[in-house]
Amino acid sequence: MGRTLEDKKAIVAELKESLSQSQLAVVIDYKSLTVAEITDLRRRLRPKGGECKVTKNTLMRKAVEGDANWQPLGQIAKESAAFLLLRDDIGGALKAYQDFQKATKKTVIRGGAMEGRLLSEDDVKAIADLPSKEQLIAQIAGAINGVATKLAVGINEVPGGLARALQAVADKDKEAA
Numbered sequence: 263m264g265r266t267l268e269d270k271k272a273i274v275a276e277l278k279e280s281l282s283q284s285q286l287a288v289v290i291d292y293k294s295l296t297v298a299e300i301t302d303l304r305r306r307l308r309p310k311g312g313e314c315k316v317t318k319n320t321l322m323r324k325a326v327e328g329d330a331n332w333q334p335l336g337q338i339a340k341e342s343a344a345f346l347l348l349r350d351d352i353g354g355a356l357k358a359y360q361d362f363q364k365a366t367k368k369t370v371i372r373g374g375a376m377e378g379r380l381l382s383e384d385d386v387k388a389i390a391d392l393p394s395k396e397q398l399i400a401q402i403a404g405a406i407n408g409v410a411t412k413l414a415v416g417i418n419e420v421p422g423g424l425a426r427a428l429q430a431v432a433d434k435d436k437e438a439a
Contacts, residue, residue: 293368312358
């Protein structure tokens with residue numbers, strides 16, 4: 263029994279909603295994945311703000327139709343494609359996918375779309391190599407802490423330097439007297 267027109271419209275509406283909240287969409291070839299493996303991929307992506315959608319390519323093409331941000335997906339939505347829709351931690355979600363891919367060795371990135379641009383597999387991998395949100399926050403906090411520490415040491419040195427200078431002048435006066 264096939265899907266009714268209402269079912270298909272509901273799926274397209276759901277895809278549009280998911281895409282509207284996403285920053286990056288990646289298309290992977292999932293041909294030989296089992297249901298358990300797809301479930302594992304979804305479980306890995308969820309904490310990083312990502313989701314894996316397995317849907318007919320024609321429904322995805324309908325969902326991106328007229329949306330300049332996601333239209334490039336239509337060019338790579340062929341054969342057995344799954345769509346990784348990434349919202350929050352793009353780098354973390356892509357790293358989670360890469361870990362999954364290393365474990366299963368069954369999927370291949372076909373490309374992706376971001377801000378109206380078609381991304382190649384290499385582009386997607388380059389995005390995955392960027393530091394995660396948590397790493398960036400830690401680096402910024404470390405830099406701010408370093409500046410604050412240097413400032414505090416510098417401010418502390420002023421009275422110490424002044425005291426040493428006064429002591430040197432006093433010692434010089436004692437020697438002269």
